[in-house]
Amino acid sequence: MSDDDDFMADSDQEQYDFEYEDDDEPADGDVDIENKYYNAKQLKADNPQEAIDEFLGVPNLEDQKGDWGFKGLKQAIKLEFALGRYDDAIVHYKELLTYVKSAVTRSYSEKSINNMLDYIEKTADDSTAYKCMEEFYSLTLDTFQATNNERLALKTNVKLAKLYLDKKDYSALSNKVKEIHKACQREDGSADPGKGTYSLEAYALEIQMYAEMKNNKRLKALYQKALTVRSAVPHPKVQGIIRECGGKMHMSEENWKEAQSAFFESFKNYDEAGSMQRIQVLKYLVLTTMLMGSTINPFDSQETKPYRNDPRISAMTELVDSYQRDDVHRYEAILKDNPDLLQDKFIAENIDEVSRTMRTKAVLKLVAPYSRFTLAFIAKHIKVSISEVQDILGVLIVDKKLKAKINQENGTVVVDNVENADQLQRLQDWTSAISDLWSTVLNEGEGFKLDESQNAGGAFMPGAFDTNMSAAPLRAGGGRLRPQKGGRGGKMSTYA
Known part of the structure; x- marks a missing residue:
């Protein structure tokens, strides 16, 4: 594995567990420089502070800027960022970018810088780190726009736009996606087929922004536009994001069928990308099935069948089963025993509609033989509050599904014969x-x-x-x- 590959290490690994270069790495530097560099790598795990000093000493041993100095700065910056020494990391990152113009090859520098940006994106976990990351992006853009490296400039702009989305800085995000879309066009204003992937990533970020802002009108227009992009070969995760937002948009319009289709496509894309978001979207798919009143089990398809017994999805599986059997008591018990289900804001907003449907059906079934009953009687059997029972009966009466009169003073209901x-x-x-x-x-x-x-x-x-x-x-x-x-x-x- 090369020196750059350790930037792609998963965020759950030890922060200082960077891997070594293969023997085919450039080794034309002075032996003392090489020894100092590898000695610094030996210190990373046990003494990161001393390792930083050793790495920063490597460039000073070179007569002119070269590969070893570039590599020493990279390692020092990674450690400084991991230790929260953000100001030092920015200073040394500026120095690193001076190597890009002539000290190292364009392909090597592009790969190294892109991997470093991926690394800091994964390890940033607070507002100070985000501010440092934003500075990294801005410095990178200035450097690669000056050297006409359009591809890395586009990649960096997409990363910066994503940072604005995470910070909910929608004004800056809007300006940035406009800049990306413009960069993805030819001089005559037509779409550049070679940059369709970046354009689609910009659409995905913009769609997420309007989804969070609940601007369905703008979201719908962008969603339809994104689906027409054919020149791109995006990462399946990008497609998963777009389809997920589309599903939520259709849900807000109570277009259950289109929402179900969008969530299913999103699940397949996330699954292909190996993203853990596939589990959450699968829950949305199950939720939509209940809202549709469908009798088809969502786990009958080839793509979802392997997740039928997944413990992460078991609560939703039991919910849809109790819903299809009209078992309101089991349904309520599942919600009570799995409070984590409602930690997802989207599920919490939409599960009420499913619960109301379940309770309404249960109330109609319970009162069918009676011409007179009390609100307390219904509340006891359905296991909900009296106010909830009164609301349900009120809706049934307005919808003319039940001809009755509610006496709120004594809590009785008389069915009109x-x-x-x-x-x-x-x-x-x-x-x-x-x-x-x-x-x-x-x-x-x-x-x-x-x-x-x-x-x-x-x-x-x-x-x-x-x-x-x-x-x-x-x-x-x-x-x-x-x-x-x-x-x-x-x-x-x-x-x-």
Whole structure:
């Protein structure tokens, strides 16, 4: 591993655990210089202060600026920054940049400076360190713009813009992304295909800014514009950031379907990049599934299936399971037992909608058999406050999903049975109409009238009916009369 590679060491490693160069490093310096440099490296772990002095002594041993002096300054600056000696680090960084013009090759200096900026970005952890880092970026820009190193200048500008985002200095960030976009254009104002990656990174930073500012109008325009960039080959993490912000934008618009799609794409990009943010975005994906009311398990896809039993996602897995089974008690228990879920601001803002949906469904199911109940009764069974129950019932009544009246004085609710009364009245009206029709047909229908001979032969009593048996008219002797075959107005015959 080269001397520069140790700048890329993970931030969780020992701060002074820098690695050694391979034997193919330039070794054309004086033996005393080389020995002093490697002796300083031996001191880093146990005596970093003395190591700094040794590293700073290396450039003084050179007759003219060269590789060993450049390397000695790099190591000294790293240690000074790690120890919080920021003023000293800035002074020596200025000296280091003087080596760029002629003492070392352009490719070597570019790689070394870029890796150093990556290193300090990872190790900076307070406002003083951020201020030092900003000074590093500004010095770097001045140097490489003067030497027409446009690529490193763009990289540094992107890093500086990210620093402004972390500091929430939105004014400086806006100016910086405009500068980056302009640098990514040709003279005629068209996009430069060779700089599309930097342009997309600028879009990602700008999109994050507007997402934090909750400026959805501007965010939506930039999001759509970023998705149309085709000339870039960005790091998948950049795509993950853009898609994540897009998902949050769609969530704020209650466009659950588009949000789900954006979060899924974001998860895949973060997963490809090996970013730990994939776990958080996967939680957002599960949250969106519940808001959609979808019955499809988000862990059924090939990409998410390996995370189904991941302990970092288990709470969200159980939440979506209880939601799809309408188990409000289990749902509430999971939220109570996993308070860390609500530490994420985005989840905390949106989980209330899911909880309200769960509780509303539970209330409707609970009160269905009752015509009268108390607020306390609902609160006890759903395990929420009385005020929350009152709010839920109020929404149900306004939405006409429940016809009831709330008596706030005694905390009772009376279900309005007007609908049932209307149904009963309609049934009674229908029965009365049928009875009238039946009477009209039998009393006035020609098929039931007697001719004169039949009327003379017996004492027929018009209008007499046996309402318990049938509507056939009764003969004086007690027998029933019924029409014989022969059509309308035929003779009546009798049956016992």
